[in-house]
Amino acid sequence: MNCDKCGADAVTHAAYSGAHLCETHFCESVEKRVRRRVREDDLIPDDATTEDPETWVIGLSGGKDSVVLASILDDTFGVDRRVEMIALTIHEGIEGYRDESLDACEELAADLDMRHEVVTYADEIGVEMDDVVEKDPENMAACAYCGVFRRDLLETYADEFGADKLLTGHNLDDEAQTALMNFLEGDVQQVAKHFDASIGSFDDREDLEAFVPRAKPLRDVPEKEVALYCHLRDIPAHMAECPHAEESYRGEIKELLHELEENHPGTRHSIMAGYEELSALAADRYREDGEGADLQECAECGSKTSREVCRKCRLVEAIEAV
Template sequence: MECTKCDREAVMHAAYSGAHLCETHFCESVDRRVRKRIREDSLLSDAATPEDPETWVIGLSGGKDSVVLTHVLHETFAQDPRVEIVGLTIHEGIEGYRDKSLDACVELADEIGIRHEVVSYAEEFGVRMDDVVEDDPENMAACAYCGVFRRDVLSRYAERLDADKLLTGHNLDDEAQTALMNFLEGDVAQIAKHFDASLGGFGDETGGSNGRNNDGTRAESDEFVPRAKPLRDVPEKEVALYAHLKDLPAHITECPHSSEAYRGEIQRLLYDLEENHPGTRHSIMAGYEELGEIVSHEYDDRSADLRECDRCGSATTREICRKCSLLSAIEAV
């Protein structure tokens, strides 16, 4: 099959658009979508200058998503002195898994010449995920522990690195799955929180509450480095194909402790829907983001509930934050 845009052989077919694309035009389409998302979200502040650049910290795991995101952002801003990109890799303590992906991170960072920081659960918390999974004091899935610890480390180190934005490599499938899970659970508050935390665009206007400006865009926060997901318009399979075609050093394998059963069901459901109704993921996210912006206005005072954790000082709505609570349970085993 020929490429829709030229006479070269197509390497992929996007059923949701009907396009057949060759290697060159496919890679260009991924680059274009990421850059469009950056523009539409106003990710780069108008206030950024060569003398006072923004620092963007990327959660660089070594998997296909974070590697592709880092590559595209470097290609886009390598010659732009208004942006400094920093890779942040977290070693959870999973034998035979994170070591290989860490190698991929180091290779990529060296290849493109960006600053790269590595931290570990062992150094930060005195625990390794292999041991946490074995002990499992809270009788939870491994991802439940790891997600709490990872968010904490990403947030704290983004602050230490004086980051203006914290970027993660969530793709279209990831976000559509989260959206559908929140829909099915009827969790309107979580929809609002999700939108405010990582989906809403940025702006320069000030004066609003709940981390939002008067025009509905996100404002700077004293509690958290704002997050963004520039890869969220690109389907997972296209991210994997892009990494392959660009020969990027991505470690493409599933975590041995991954066991999110409910998300797996949603993943299979979305796959079937997309097969039968191409464009379903895009439609879900378009409606979800519109709804998220609307319902976020109903939760204007949530930031007023934040306080400092009695143990670590992190922002939380509890006396003891979830991270410290889990660490206490692990230490008690």
Template sequence: MECSKCDREAVMHAAYSGSHLCGEHFRRSVERRVRRRIREDGLVPDGATPEEPDRWLIGLSGGKDSVVLTQILSETFSEDPRIELLALTIHEGIDGYRDESLSASQDLTEQLGIRHEVVHYEEEFDVRMDDVAEKDPLGMSPCAYCGVFRRDLLEKYAAELDADKLLTGHNLDDEAQTAMMNVLEGDVRQIAKHFDASLGPFDERTSLDVDDRQRREKQETFVPRAKPLRDVPEKEVALYAHLRELPAHITECPHANEAYRGEIQSLLQELEENHPGTRHSILSGYEELASLAAERYGGAGGDRVELSECERCGSSTSGDVCRKCRLLEAVEGV
């Protein structure tokens, strides 16, 4: 098959757009979508200057998504002194898995000249995911613990490193799955929070301008999130990493078993095959719904939830002790 834009051989076919693209045009098309998303989300603030750059912390796991994100951001902004990039890798304590992706992250940040920080669950919380997964004191999926710990560290270090934004490599498939899961769970406040924390243009996210003293105080440590890869399907992210020979680590985590997400993933794959474009339409419809939900419920935390400080660690929570501290208590001594 020939490329739809030139006479070279196509390396991919996108059923949702009908185009066949050669390596060069495919690469440009991925980069264009990421840059458009950055523009449409208003990520580069008007006030950013070379003297006072906007500092973006990238959550870099070393997997294909975050590696591709880091590469494209670096190429887009390396000559733009208004934006400062740094990367954070979290080591969960998963033998043979995270060590390899950590070295992929080190190679990449070294090549690109980006400051790179590494934090470990073991040093921060005195736990390793291998032990948590083995003992599993609460009978949950390992990812249910791991996700809470990771979010806590991302937020903590984004604030500590004085980041203005926290960027993650979620792709179109990840986001369409999350959207479906949130809709099927029927929790509209959760949908509002999702929008507020990570989707849509910054000036539409409600938490950024809510006139509420309590929330404003909380915002001093609240670093908004962005997901510039969310228009690019997972397979295309993988192909991009492969064609450019980026140092991405591709093995799956040995503890990955989010059963419900897996079901949704198969469902979406089938729908996408039969009705190309389904993931895109789910996500764009969901973003609009989520923005309406955020207007109604006031976004992060919801306007009817009183937030207080966790008795143990000080992070904001709707109860006395935050979820992370409760999970840590359960796994103590594991």
């Protein structure tokens, strides 16, 4: 195969677009999509200045997605004094897994000369994921616990560091999987919350002022393309899968979506195009009905929640009771 743009040997063929691209044009394509998403999400407001720069906290796990995101953002904005970036790594307490990925995080942060902070479940929540999986008081997949804890710490520390934006490395596959899971579970309220977590929904929304706006600049890039970009650019990354991930419902959805994409290229893009429009409509309906708008401080930890005690604290209490 030859590159459609220059005739050089192609390194990839994107079935959803039909494009054959060489290494140079493939990497440029990935970077272009990430930068376009940054522009479309207005991550740098018009009033950002070198005297009053934006602070971005980047969730850096050491996996391919987060290291690619950090690398492209640093390459694009590393010399832009309107932006200050902080890499934040969450150590969940998974033996033989997170310690290795932490090495990748530290190596990349050093290479980029980026401020790097590390927080742990053990210090901040008082639990470690290996113990959570063993006890499993709520009879849930490991990812369900971990997702709650991780989101809480990312939001807590983004706020502590004075972040204007919280950026995560969710790719197209991640987002399409979440959309499909919410559809299959019939969870319309979660669909609405997905919209409320996006940058655009924070404009003129007093009920969301308590949260640091989140953004996902990789959400237009398929997982395999992120992995290929990471390999071609020789970015240090920890490629192993979490040992608990195979137990999750998301894993089944991932396999289903992979098969659909193989048979019908473009399925992921189609799912997200419809999902983002539907999530906006669902969010409007829930706001009109007044559902989910009243937030209060958690009686245990002080974080914002719609209940007296937040989900994280309720899970920790259940784990400690076993």
